[in-house]
Amino acid sequence: MSLLRQALPHPLLSLTLLMLWLLLNNSLSTGQLLLGGFWAVLIPRLTAAFWPESVRIRRPGVLLRFVGIVLRDILVANFIVARRILGPVEALRPGFMRIPLDVQSPLAISLLANTISLTPGTVSCDVSPDRRFLLVHALHVTDIEAEIRQIKSRYERPLQEVFT
Amino acid sequence: MELVIALTIGVLTAGGVFLSLRGHTFPVVLGLTLLSYAVNLFLFVMGRLAIGLPPIINPAAPGYTDPLPQALVLTAIVIAFGMTAFVIVLALRAKSELGNDHVDGLHIRASDQERQKGGRT
Amino acid sequence: MLEFILAALVLIGAFFTLVGSIGLFRLPDFYMRLHGPTKATTLGAGAILVVSAIYFSLRSETPSMHEILVTLFLFITAPVSAHLMAKAALHLKLRTIERTQNKEDSSA
Amino acid sequence: MLAAVLPYAIAMVSFALALSLIRLLLGPDAPDRILALDTMYINAIALLILFGLNLGSALYFEAALLIAVMGFVGTVALSKYLLRGDIME
Amino acid sequence: MNLALVVLLPFLGAALAAGSARLNRLASAWSAGAVTLAAALTLLPEAFRVFGGEQRVEAWDWIPALGLFFAFRLDGLALLFALLILGIGLLIVIYARYYLSARDSMGRFYAYMLLFMGSMLGVVLSENLLQMMVFWELTSLSSFLLISYWQHRKDAREGARMALTITGGGGLALLAGVLMLGHVVGSYNLSEVLAAGDMIRAHPLYLPILVLVLLGVFTKSAQFPFHFWLPHAMAAPTPVSAYLHSATMVKAGVFLLARLFPALSGTLEWNLIVSGAGLATLLLGAYTALFKHDLKGLLAYSTISHLGLITLLFGFGTPLAAVAGVFHIINHATFKASLFMVAGIIDHETGTRDMRRLNGLLRYMPHTAVLAMIAAAALAGVPLLNGFLSKEMFFTEAVEVGRHLPLAWLIPLLVTLAGMLSVAYSLRFIHDVFFNGEPIDLPKKPHEPPRFMKVPVDILVVLCLAVGLFPSLTVGPLLAVAARGTLQEDAPLYHLGLWHGFNLPLFMSMATLALGVLVYALRQPLFAWHERTLGRVDARIPYHAVMDALGKLALHITRGMDHGSLQASIAWLVLAALSVTVVGLTLYHAPLVGMAKMRPVDAISLTAALALVLATLATVRWHRQRLTALITMGVIGLIVSLTFVKFSAPDLALTQLSVEVVTIVLLLLALFFLPQQTPADSCRLRIGRDVLLALGAGLVVALLTLAVLTRPFDTIAGFFLEQALPGGGGTNVVNVILVDFRGFDTLGEITVLALAALGIVALLHGLRLPMPTADAEGRRWSADGPSLIMTTLTRLLLPLTLLVAMFILLRGHNLPGGGFIAGLITAVALIVQYLANGIDWTEQRLRLDMQRVIAAGLALAIGTGLMAMGLGFPFLTSTFTHLHWPVVGEFELASAMAFDFGVFLVVVGATMLILVQLGRLSRAGKASLPENP
Amino acid sequence: MSTLAAWPVLLPLITAIILLFVAKGDLRLARIINLLSVLGVTALALVLIGVASDDVHRVYALGNWVPPFGIVLVLDRLSALMVGLTMLLALASLGYAIATDVDTHGPHFHVLFQFQLFGLNGAFLTGDVFNLFVFFEVLLLASYGLLLHGGGRLRTKAGLHYVVINLVGSTLFLFAVGAMYGVLGSLNLADMAQRVAASPAENHSLIAAASLLLLVVFGIKAAAFPLYLWLPAAYAETSAPIAALFAIMTKVGLYAIVRVHGTLFGSEAGELAGLITPWLAVAGWITLGLAALGVLAATRLQVQIAYLVLASIGTLLIGFGLATPQAYVGALYYLIHSTLLAAAFFLLADLIVRARGEDGDRLEPGAAMPNGVLLGALFFGLAIALAGIPPLSGFFGKLLILHAALYDPRMAIHYALILLSSFVIIVALAKSGSTLFYQTQAEAPSTGLPPQKAALPAVLGLLLAAPLMVVFARPLTTWLEATALQLHDTRGYVNAVLTTPAVQNTP
Ligand code: NA
Numbered sequence A: 001m002s003l004l005r006q007a008l009p010h011p012l013l014s015l016t017l018l019m020l021w022l023l024l025n026n027s028l029s030t031g032q033l034l035l036g037g038f039w040a041v042l043i044p045r046l047t048a049a050f051w052p053e054s055v056r057i058r059r060p061g062v063l064l065r066f067v068g069i070v071l072r073d074i075l076v077a078n079f080i081v082a083r084r085i086l087g088p089v090e091a092l093r094p095g096f097m098r099i100p101l102d103v104q105s106p107l108a109i110s111l112l113a114n115t116i117s118l119t120p121g122t123v124s125c126d127v128s129p130d131r132r133f134l135l136v137h138a139l140h141v142t143d144i145e146a147e148i149r150q151i152k153s154r155y156e157r158p159l160q161e162v163f164t
Numbered sequence B: 001m002e003l004v005i006a007l008t009i010g011v012l013t014a015g016g017v018f019l020s021l022r023g024h025t026f027p028v029v030l031g032l033t034l035l036s037y038a039v040n041l042f043l044f045v046m047g048r049l050a051i052g053l054p055p056i057i058n059p060a061a062p063g064y065t066d067p068l069p070q071a072l073v074l075t076a077i078v079i080a081f082g083m084t085a086f087v088i089v090l091a092l093r094a095k096s097e098l099g100n101d102h103v104d105g106l107h108i109r110a111s112d113q114e115r116q117k118g119g120r121t
Numbered sequence C: 001m002l003e004f005i006l007a008a009l010v011l012i013g014a015f016f017t018l019v020g021s022i023g024l025f026r027l028p029d030f031y032m033r034l035h036g037p038t039k040a041t042t043l044g045a046g047a048i049l050v051v052s053a054i055y056f057s058l059r060s061e062t063p064s065m066h067e068i069l070v071t072l073f074l075f076i077t078a079p080v081s082a083h084l085m086a087k088a089a090l091h092l093k094l095r096t097i098e099r100t101q102n103k104e105d106s107s108a
Numbered sequence D: 001m002l003a004a005v006l007p008y009a010i011a012m013v014s015f016a017l018a019l020s021l022i023r024l025l026l027g028p029d030a031p032d033r034i035l036a037l038d039t040m041y042i043n044a045i046a047l048l049i050l051f052g053l054n055l056g057s058a059l060y061f062e063a064a065l066l067i068a069v070m071g072f073v074g075t076v077a078l079s080k081y082l083l084r085g086d087i088m089e
Numbered sequence E: 001m002n003l004a005l006v007v008l009l010p011f012l013g014a015a016l017a018a019g020s021a022r023l024n025r026l027a028s029a030w031s032a033g034a035v036t037l038a039a040a041l042t043l044l045p046e047a048f049r050v051f052g053g054e055q056r057v058e059a060w061d062w063i064p065a066l067g068l069f070f071a072f073r074l075d076g077l078a079l080l081f082a083l084l085i086l087g088i089g090l091l092i093v094i095y096a097r098y099y100l101s102a103r104d105s106m107g108r109f110y111a112y113m114l115l116f117m118g119s120m121l122g123v124v125l126s127e128n129l130l131q132m133m134v135f136w137e138l139t140s141l142s143s144f145l146l147i148s149y150w151q152h153r154k155d156a157r158e159g160a161r162m163a164l165t166i167t168g169g170g171g172l173a174l175l176a177g178v179l180m181l182g183h184v185v186g187s188y189n190l191s192e193v194l195a196a197g198d199m200i201r202a203h204p205l206y207l208p209i210l211v212l213v214l215l216g217v218f219t220k221s222a223q224f225p226f227h228f229w230l231p232h233a234m235a236a237p238t239p240v241s242a243y244l245h246s247a248t249m250v251k252a253g254v255f256l257l258a259r260l261f262p263a264l265s266g267t268l269e270w271n272l273i274v275s276g277a278g279l280a281t282l283l284l285g286a287y288t289a290l291f292k293h294d295l296k297g298l299l300a301y302s303t304i305s306h307l308g309l310i311t312l313l314f315g316f317g318t319p320l321a322a323v324a325g326v327f328h329i330i331n332h333a334t335f336k337a338s339l340f341m342v343a344g345i346i347d348h349e350t351g352t353r354d355m356r357r358l359n360g361l362l363r364y365m366p367h368t369a370v371l372a373m374i375a376a377a378a379l380a381g382v383p384l385l386n387g388f389l390s391k392e393m394f395f396t397e398a399v400e401v402g403r404h405l406p407l408a409w410l411i412p413l414l415v416t417l418a419g420m421l422s423v424a425y426s427l428r429f430i431h432d433v434f435f436n437g438e439p440i441d442l443p444k445k446p447h448e449p450p451r452f453m454k455v456p457v458d459i460l461v462v463l464c465l466a467v468g469l470f471p472s473l474t475v476g477p478l479l480a481v482a483a484r485g486t487l488q489e490d491a492p493l494y495h496l497g498l499w500h501g502f503n504l505p506l507f508m509s510m511a512t513l514a515l516g517v518l519v520y521a522l523r524q525p526l527f528a529w530h531e532r533t534l535g536r537v538d539a540r541i542p543y544h545a546v547m548d549a550l551g552k553l554a555l556h557i558t559r560g561m562d563h564g565s566l567q568a569s570i571a572w573l574v575l576a577a578l579s580v581t582v583v584g585l586t587l588y589h590a591p592l593v594g595m596a597k598m599r600p601v602d603a604i605s606l607t608a609a610l611a612l613v614l615a616t617l618a619t620v621r622w623h624r625q626r627l628t629a630l631i632t633m634g635v636i637g638l639i640v641s642l643t644f645v646k647f648s649a650p651d652l653a654l655t656q657l658s659v660e661v662v663t664i665v666l667l668l669l670a671l672f673f674l675p676q677q678t679p680a681d682s683c684r685l686r687i688g689r690d691v692l693l694a695l696g697a698g699l700v701v702a703l704l705t706l707a708v709l710t711r712p713f714d715t716i717a718g719f720f721l722e723q724a725l726p727g728g729g730g731t732n733v734v735n736v737i738l739v740d741f742r743g744f745d746t747l748g749e750i751t752v753l754a755l756a757a758l759g760i761v762a763l764l765h766g767l768r769l770p771m772p773t774a775d776a777e778g779r780r781w782s783a784d785g786p787s788l789i790m791t792t793l794t795r796l797l798l799p800l801t802l803l804v805a806m807f808i809l810l811r812g813h814n815l816p817g818g819g820f821i822a823g824l825i826t827a828v829a830l831i832v833q834y835l836a837n838g839i840d841w842t843e844q845r846l847r848l849d850m851q852r853v854i855a856a857g858l859a860l861a862i863g864t865g866l867m868a869m870g871l872g873f874p875f876l877t878s879t880f881t882h883l884h885w886p887v888v889g890e891f892e893l894a895s896a897m898a899f900d901f902g903v904f905l906v907v908v909g910a911t912m913l914i915l916v917q918l919g920r921l922s923r924a925g926k927a928s929l930p931e932n933p
Numbered sequence F: 001m002s003t004l005a006a007w008p009v010l011l012p013l014i015t016a017i018i019l020l021f022v023a024k025g026d027l028r029l030a031r032i033i034n035l036l037s038v039l040g041v042t043a044l045a046l047v048l049i050g051v052a053s054d055d056v057h058r059v060y061a062l063g064n065w066v067p068p069f070g071i072v073l074v075l076d077r078l079s080a081l082m083v084g085l086t087m088l089l090a091l092a093s094l095g096y097a098i099a100t101d102v103d104t105h106g107p108h109f110h111v112l113f114q115f116q117l118f119g120l121n122g123a124f125l126t127g128d129v130f131n132l133f134v135f136f137e138v139l140l141l142a143s144y145g146l147l148l149h150g151g152g153r154l155r156t157k158a159g160l161h162y163v164v165i166n167l168v169g170s171t172l173f174l175f176a177v178g179a180m181y182g183v184l185g186s187l188n189l190a191d192m193a194q195r196v197a198a199s200p201a202e203n204h205s206l207i208a209a210a211s212l213l214l215l216v217v218f219g220i221k222a223a224a225f226p227l228y229l230w231l232p233a234a235y236a237e238t239s240a241p242i243a244a245l246f247a248i249m250t251k252v253g254l255y256a257i258v259r260v261h262g263t264l265f266g267s268e269a270g271e272l273a274g275l276i277t278p279w280l281a282v283a284g285w286i287t288l289g290l291a292a293l294g295v296l297a298a299t300r301l302q303v304q305i306a307y308l309v310l311a312s313i314g315t316l317l318i319g320f321g322l323a324t325p326q327a328y329v330g331a332l333y334y335l336i337h338s339t340l341l342a343a344a345f346f347l348l349a350d351l352i353v354r355a356r357g358e359d360g361d362r363l364e365p366g367a368a369m370p371n372g373v374l375l376g377a378l379f380f381g382l383a384i385a386l387a388g389i390p391p392l393s394g395f396f397g398k399l400l401i402l403h404a405a406l407y408d409p410r411m412a413i414h415y416a417l418i419l420l421s422s423f424v425i426i427v428a429l430a431k432s433g434s435t436l437f438y439q440t441q442a443e444a445p446s447t448g449l450p451p452q453k454a455a456l457p458a459v460l461g462l463l464l465a466a467p468l469m470v471v472f473a474r475p476l477t478t479w480l481e482a483t484a485l486q487l488h489d490t491r492g493y494v495n496a497v498l499t500t501p502a503v504q505n506t507p
């Protein structure tokens, strides 16, 4: 087991790499599988020092659903943002929001920030040095508190469930 | 198209020459970089303009563009990169040794000199 | 039918790309401009990538899925870029338009 | 069908690129220009893929991939320069 | 062999003299004497043959391509000079041994002296004119050494330099003349040149040849207007003056006049130039000599005057005049050498040469006085002495020429005038020094010199007398062969005797003596008049004026061109490139734009071009706001990449894109330490010039591009396209070219990269730069540490990016990609870690000596090449094979891939080394900051 | 096909790699490796000169790709000669650098040194125009590193100028090569020559423009007017062994002109034949004139020597501009002479500067130098040699050129400039020699150091060339005559290169 642990310090990463290799090569041939496997073992080992803590995904199901929600939000909300961008500028009500953070793992915070940025209408601007707040800019926001609640429930909670 | 390309390369060259003639190291580096863009494009189009004919052997390909200038440009890009890196570090060295970033190590602004004098007395 | 969808998708992608740039072009302050490129443009590129994936999968009769990778990278990097640019803007105390809410938060 | 719409798509993306360039030239502040450059990079991804579709060639994919992988580094470095001056501390 | 030996012996002797001085001071004098004697003895058997009517020539090949032979010639003229050089040389050797003081280095003196002797012998004994030039210039050099012998004295240094300047310069002119002469004749050998007089005189190059040769002659023989160096050469020790200015150095000029007499004389140009210069020199020298208070100064001007006399004789152009000239060369050598030695004795024993202080020395040194009186009488042309004989011949010729040429009646008059002055200054030399009351305030108490110091003078004075009394018996045979050697034919009849009857020349002689005494009697008012008028004229003044002007001009032009301005250098460069291209394009009558049809323009390309132009203009416009300019450069890079894509160059696009990213990081790293704004540094004029140059360059490049693109062409590309797959084993032709067809270029290219990295490491070594604490607007830098989001996400990206890099690396041979691009991606992936996490954090996790990575990459690249050599193929010959492995299936292995992997390693190593070293600069800066209290 | 041609290029590269691996921080080892390699390649170069004397072009097709498709190395008399010269200089320079510890003044001296040799030898041997560009870049970048080695204010400034000018030059090189490829469609010199000869008249203007542009590029390296402005400072400010090694640097430019333009526009080239020769002489005149004035105006010894180098370039440009085989003999003779002796002079100048202590290289009277007689004698010899005064080699070089100029219609100008500049140089050197060695202040205490014993062989060895070239002028000029004839036989070169077969044996 420890041997395996040594060989594959981040099995999840290795798996991802293998999949990506196959994607890159658009091929499922044995040769590519072997080669991808080779990279999947080698690269995590080479970069192990950069990944001191192993990443644990507790609830893959939640993660998958989260990804689905985000993708949907990206699609839907983009249309809204497009309308706002193309519409009258005067109608826009931009604003900053300080979102108090419950998640504490760096990866989770980062993914949350990313999600907020990708989903239209909001961009994460900064994390307070004490990791307690995320500063977000919204292109158009009418009720800031509601918006914050929405973000926390829709994005932060699933992430907290996955990474703790 | 050839005319457009020629003019574009000309503009890049002109910009590069103008900046190369400036008196401070950084604009000169910019000028050299512009010149290398110009010459890379020039060298590249010397194989003539071809659209959709990349030199990757493929039985279905209708034809290929001249691959040689591309190889030359690739070499030229790499060399230019090495040279740019060297010259920018040299510019730092020169600033450290000469005390300012003029290519000839000159203090240009008279006001600066006056200020220095004033500061000393 | 598929081709129709592809064509539509291409146009949608191009449209969002354009929207992103229009936002960049016309919105009045930096923070607002930041919104267009980070998502509309990203989404636009994503849509076009999907078309590409399908198109080449069909053409060569083997799945061409590497476009997913481009999208993945984009989705990871675009927010990082946006975040750092915003951070820089905050540091430089860039002007926001008058009606921006909670301006004081930005300087906290 | 696809072939018919591609020129329009390319034109739209090119126009987007042009708009981004105008923002870059207008500024007014350094972050605006950085943002514009960043946008141009992403526009370029779209453009490259459209090129590939237009020519029916997969050979332009890697260029798009490369921008996706590396394009943000310039943006990040420029931003960090504004923040800290010293980008590699 | 003997002749060569005669010339070479003194050169060997010089080394001997210098070496033996280390043993014993006097050993060098002895060896110099022995060498001189040996040379003379070697010459002797040859000399007899010459008297027997032979002309001896010895020749060996030297540079046949040039017509340069190592060749010597001995005829009467050469023999005469060789005897003078060796004979008087030997006397000077003896004399100098007593003259030099204990402080003077004898070894150096005799070594220089022998060098000079050898050079002079070389001049007179050369058969090949080019070889003669070698020795000619050597006389200038060795006389420089001799004149500057007392190098601590300013006058010695300056006199030597002046002599070198004038005689060396003349030598260069002579060289040109000799080359042309040889060109006209078809040979540089005297035997042929002397026989080709008619051809030479008829040639269009005759006048240039004549002028150039005469420049050499006149400078060397101190003819007006080049005479002024000679008096300044008197700063040399007196033995040197005695040697150089009686028998040798200055005689080289007149020797050449005699030597080339058959080849060049016999034209009006010759007569006018040579006799004109001779006459002027004769008068000027004689006049000036009279007013010199310095003994050696008087002798110097007297020498100038007599050289003028000889020149004038050759200028007359008649065979008899030439014979007289040769005769006077002999006579002048004897009496002038003795007079110089006398002057040296006086100087040596009294400590001064100033005739105003030297008086009544007859009482203190009677022997010397007698010698001086006889020699001076010879100089004045008093009957019964040798000087009288040649002066008579001179007057005869002057009268003769005066009959033939218009206005030449002046010549007898003027030469009589010169003779008169000559008598006057000779008289002064005797009367002022040995009579005229008591010495005034001498540094030393005068007495006779050592016995052997006078012996050389004794010998010469006896010769003056002997020749004067019995010319036919003594000098007759030698003069006869010398005359024959000079004329290269039998000399016309002449009579060597004391008495030629009552004729005009005799009358002139008597007149000079009488008038000379008269002039001397009137010296006081004459001196006063001279001081007020002509005495103020000094030829040195125009010389110095010319030299100063030359110096100033040199400084002005040099500073004007080379004032350490990079901008000027670049402007010149651009101008040169522009002009030659324009000239090239218009050189032949061909249309600029070719016949090939142009492609139509599409809107998108036009937009891209427009964008490129705008971005370029923006870069130029904002070059002083550096960050902005950097961003606009980024745009240019991007559009260039897109252009590569558009025109079928995916590999280039990939490369350009990755380089672009690295370059931005690089420039930003540097920008931190540079001012972020450039001060305005150019005036409108400068900007106007630069704009013009830039527009010109742009226009020319555009024209060039258009001209090429509108022409059809036929390239070797077909071969690469055909052979890439079967011969190179890859479908990506660009990559196959890079790693195979032109792998050697790539090897050079990665070497450049490696070198850049190493060079940068060297440049950064010990570099400390102050770090700005605030940005351009004065804002302090943000205090925030690493961004959490960035660090986390970029760590996530690292393995993914590396995977992409491997993908790009492996497919390069067949599809766009390859080692270079993969290397840059890898480097960027790692650099991002540095950007996000800082140097310390990253270095702890990435312990790779990038220098070794570079070395490994290079070793791998070159190793694959060497492997082919091991198998008997040329360096870098590639091989590839398709393997079928169970399970894995078919795959390709190509040696070029190993090469490409080497490229990959070098790129990773070099890029990382460059960027990280540069990034580390701020750490060095921080480390050197004073710690906060 | 002879493998011999490849080794002078490969060995330095291999040595550099070994140095990178092995000798990090171990100076002694680095010195030994470097010295051994230089000795070996020098010996090889001498062998190559012998080998090339049979007048056969030895073509080495890298990668076994036949010309004109692959890159070829071509060993002929001239390239062998240039490699030999390079190595002799390298030997002296390295010996001097080690003796005076110059190699300890900064990192990577030995590696850069070997890379420099790689670049130089490659440039001399390649038969491919783009490959020539690549080797130019290698040798330039190495030269940047070496030039700046040790650092210092003026050196850095000179280095910056040198680098920037050469970067612009590299750009021009690519423009020129690009245009040539765009018209001729090939990069192999022999093939290009053939294509020039066969080119239609309508392309002649373009070919002319491109090759004149290339001439400007080579002119920068050669330091021809008006492109010489980098030279005085660069040579004067860098360390002595590097200045000595750089004596070959300008010759690379001249070599390239002779090789490239000579081959492209040989007698076969029809209307284009001899395209650039009129330009060379004009550039030579002005360069020579300005250089002579520079020698006279110099207030520092090293600057003066730099201008002497420039003067030799002017003379060489005239020589090569005369373009006859006869003139080539003279120019090549003069090239060997000026390269070796200029190098010797730079080394000697360094010894003088060390011996003068605080008086430095200013041409002003100073304290008497320790061992001044020896230094003075060496100075005298070198001054004679470089001023072109008999009996040393400089005179004979000039003589050969002047002799060849007799047949040129512009003879008068050639003569005037060569002789007048000689005159000015003699005046200037007499003055500086007299100032440095005669006009010493006996009472001033000397602050200088006597010359290191170990540094002398380098100076003496190079100086020895001056008398040897005179004594052995006959075999040397005979060899050079054959070289000149080989260079003028462009058809021979083209045939030899283009008929090179691939190696056929199977491993
Ligand atoms: Na007196």
Ligand code: NA
Pocket (backbone or CB within 6 Å): D086, D087, D088, D089, E918, E919, E920, E921, E922, E923
């Ligand atoms: Na840093």
